[in-house]
C-alpha cells in the first residue's frame with residue numbers, strides 16, 4: 294500500500310497565486326469586456342536585455358556543432374559563471390567568496406525549498422510573517438515546527454530578535470511582500486543572535502539588485518562572521534528578467550557547519566554539494582551563458598536601466614497611495630509596495646472589491662501569512678502606462 298506524505302494534507306489548499314489566477318479567470322469569464330490590470334504577481338514584464346539575448350544566441354550556436362556542443366555540465370555550475378559571481382557580486386564589495394562556495398541552480402525558489410533536504414526535520418524553524426509562502430510550505434511538507442516572527446511597522450518589518458532558541462531562521466531583504474529593507478545594524482543583530490544560538494540563517498537576496506540606498510547591505514556576508522552562520526540565495530529572475538529562463542545561485546561558505554546527532558560538526562558545503570549532485574543536473578548551458586552576460590559592463594548598464602524603470606513605476610504607485618491617504622512601505626529599494634487596506638477591510642474582501650470595481654488585481658496580504666491580514670501588495674513590475682491607469686482607477690474607488 295502506497296501511503297501519502299501526510300504532511301501535504303496540512304497544507305493550505307492552494308498555492309497563493311493559483312488561487313488568485315482562478316479568481317481572476319472566473320471574473321474575466323463573467324465579464325469578457327473587462328480590461329483587467331494585473332498588479333499582483335511578482336513577475337517581470339520587461340524583455341531580456343540585448344547583451345543577454347546575444348549571449349544566448351551565441352550559446353545556441355555553439356550547441357549546433359559537435360566541436361562546441363555541450364551535454365551535461367557540472368552539477369553545481371560552470372566555472373565561468375561562478376567566477377563572475379565571486380568577482381562581481383562579492384569581491385567588488387569586499388567579500389571573499391570562493392568559487393567552491395557557489396552553487397548554480399535553476400532559481401532561488403528551488404534552492405530555498407530544497408535546502409531543507411540537508412537539515413533535520415526536528416529543527417525549530419523561524420519564519421517571518423508575512424512571508425514568501427515557499428518557506429512555510431516546504432517546511433510543512435516535512436512536518437517541521439514553525440515559529441512565526443511577526444513583522445510590523447514598529448519593527449521595520451524586520452522582526453524582533455526572538456527570546457528563545459531557533460535552529461534555523463529565514464530572512465529575505467529587500468522583502469517580499471513588504472518591500473522593506475534591513476539596515477546593517479539590524480542584520481548585525483540577527484547574525485549575533487545566530488552565532489550565539491548556533492542558529493542557521495537562510496538569507497534570500499532575490500531583490501538585492503533593487504537596492505539603491507548605499508547604506509543598506511546587499512549581502513548577509515557584509516556582516517563580519519556571517520560566513521559562519523548563513524547561507525545566501527540569489528536569483529537572476531528579478532535582477533535580469535530571468536523568470537522564464539531560470540538561473541540562480543546559492544552560497545554555502547566553507548566554514549559553515551551544523552551539528553550532527555552525536556554533537557560533532559558537519560560542514561554544510563559538502564552536504565549541499567552531495568544533495569545537488571544527486572538530485573540536480575545543472576542549469577542549462579544557455580541559461581548560464583545568459584547569466585554570465587549580466588555581469589559584462591554592457592549587461593550591467595542594461596539591467597540597471599531596467600531596474601531603474603521598475604523603481605520609477607514604484608514611485609508612481611507610492612505617490613498614488615499617499616494621495617489615497619494610505620501609508621505605504623517599500624518601493625524605494627524594492628519592487629513591492631505594501632500597505633494597510635483602506636478602512637481596515639479584510640485583505641481578500643479588498644481584493645474582490647478592487648477586481649470588481651476597478652478591474653485591478655492586487656495580492657491580498659493575508660495570502661502571505663496571518664500578520665498580512667488587513668494589508669495588500671502592489672508590484673512595480675507592470676508596464677508604466679498600465680500602472681498609471683490602474684492607480685487612477687483605484688483612486689476613483691478609494692477616495
Ligand SMILES: *Cc1c(COP(=O)(O)O)cnc(C)c1O
Nearest residue numbers: 400401402425469499528530541
Ligand atoms: C521571486 C523570488 C525568488 C526567485 O525565485 P526564482 O525561482 O529564482 O525565480 C526568490 N525569493 C523570493 C522571495 C522571491 O520573491
